[in-house]
Amino acid sequence: MFSSLKSAALVGLVALSSLGAVSAKGALGVKAAKVSVTSPDGLNDATYTLKEPAPISAPIDLSESSIFKLSFTVVDTVSGESVYPQQASLLFEDPKGDDVTLPVTVKSNGKAQLTINAAKPHPALLPTHGKFHLTLLLSALDEYAPLAYPLGELSLPSSVLQPIPRKRHDLPARAGEPAFQPEQELFHTFSENPKTVGWLKSGSGVAITLAPWGLLFALVGKLSPSLSLQTPAVSSVIFLIVLAAIETLIFVYWVGLKLYQLFPPFLALCAIAAYTGLVALREMRVQRLKAGGVP
Numbered sequence: 001m002f003s004s005l006k007s008a009a010l011v012g013l014v015a016l017s018s019l020g021a022v023s024a025k026g027a028l029g030v031k032a033a034k035v036s037v038t039s040p041d042g043l044n045d046a047t048y049t050l051k052e053p054a055p056i057s058a059p060i061d062l063s064e065s066s067i068f069k070l071s072f073t074v075v076d077t078v079s080g081e082s083v084y085p086q087q088a089s090l091l092f093e094d095p096k097g098d099d100v101t102l103p104v105t106v107k108s109n110g111k112a113q114l115t116i117n118a119a120k121p122h123p124a125l126l127p128t129h130g131k132f133h134l135t136l137l138l139s140a141l142d143e144y145a146p147l148a149y150p151l152g153e154l155s156l157p158s159s160v161l162q163p164i165p166r167k168r169h170d171l172p173a174r175a176g177e178p179a180f181q182p183e184q185e186l187f188h189t190f191s192e193n194p195k196t197v198g199w200l201k202s203g204s205g206v207a208i209t210l211a212p213w214g215l216l217f218a219l220v221g222k223l224s225p226s227l228s229l230q231t232p233a234v235s236s237v238i239f240l241i242v243l244a245a246i247e248t249l250i251f252v253y254w255v256g257l258k259l260y261q262l263f264p265p266f267l268a269l270c271a272i273a274a275y276t277g278l279v280a281l282r283e284m285r286v287q288r289l290k291a292g293g294v295p
Contacts, residue, residue, distance in 0.1 A: 026078035027145035028085060028138045033072035035151070039065045048152075056152030064157050068116040074106060074138060082110030087139045090114055092125065092132040092154075097164060100124045104136075118157055127164050130156040197254075205254040209247065233287070235280040242273040 033050035037060060044063060048056045050072070062068060070090065074083045088104040102122055106112040116122065134151040232240075246269045253262040 026076040026083075028083060028140060028147040029075050029077040030072040030136070030138075030147070030149065031075050033070075035060070036069045036071075037062065038067050038069070039063065041065070050149075050151065052147075052149055055150045059153040059155060061155045062116075062118040062157060064119050064159060066118040066157075068118065068154070070104075070112075070114045070136075070151075072112055072136075074110040074112060076144060083140065083144065084108055084110055085138045085140045085144075087137070088112055089137045090151075091135040091137055092128075093135065094128050094132055096129045096131075098128070100128065100132075101137075118160065121156060121160060125156060126160065126162040128156075128161065129164070130158055130161050132156075202254055206251060209250050209254065213247070233280065233283045235276060235283050239273065239276040239280040242269060242276050245269055246273060 030050070030052055033052070035048040035050065035056065037044065037046045039045060044066065046060075048060075050056070060068070074085050074088070075081060076083050085106060088106045089101050090104055092100040092102070094100070100122075102114065102124065104112050104114045116125075132154050134154050136147070136149040136151055138149075139146040246266070249262070249265055249269060253259075253266075
């Protein structure tokens with residue numbers, strides 16, 4: 001029984017410590033918060049003291065010479081100490097259009113300030129309807145609970161506002177302007193196919209390449225009766241085969257190869273032809289000397 005009571009007490013201590021850890025997490029708040037509206041003539045100057053969560057009771061209408069200033073100090077509502085939030089911004093909610101969010105400058109000691117000169121407001125506020133619901137937004141990631149504090153309503157002078165940009169599908173259409181209009185047609189230029197050599201040029205090249213062989217075959221018939229045919233040496237046969245391979249390669253090049261595809265085998269065959277030709281000439285010289293020829 002004593003052990004059961006001890007276990008129950010231990011569970012109770014753990015629960016209390018957990019509750020204490022949860023309650024230890026504070027929430028962001030503001031103190032010494034106020035809104036001041038000033039102007040050079042001082043006729044419409046006003047100061048509004050803010051106390052969370054109550055907003056400003058009356059709407060604030062700014063003139064062209066008015067300066068709107070929001071100042072406050074960010075604090076931890078549990079300890080009351082100043083806090084530097086990771087994010088601080090003022091949300092301008094436009095009931096008839098898009099919302100605008102402006103950052104609030106916060107110092108390391110938690111003091112924050114935002115100033116709006118009605119004569120030259122932030123560019124993001126110009127293309128709007130000019131009437132906003134203000135909400136102060138503060139957050140510090142997971143360290144503190146965030147704050148969303150509605151401050152009240154604010155109106156900018158219509159003389160400083162810019163025309164609201166019309167969206168693509170806004171209706172109804174303006175007078176004399178269609179609601180939908182065709183976009184400019186896009187043209188794409190693709191790379192042209194590589195040009196190929198015409199059949200006339202290819203045929204001319206083939207004819208020029210085969211012309212020496214045709215001349216050789218034409219003269220063989222006339223010269224064969226006066227020639228004493230002998231079995232050629234192996235080196236001579238190899239040399240002729242290499243020459244035939246070069247001629248065949250040139251023919252294939254004219255039919256379907258590129259110049260960069262021709263060069264490697266062509267140079268290799270030329271080197272082989274030079275070597276085999278030199279060997280064949282040496283053997284023919286030896287045979288001529290054996291037959292009693294002049295060196």
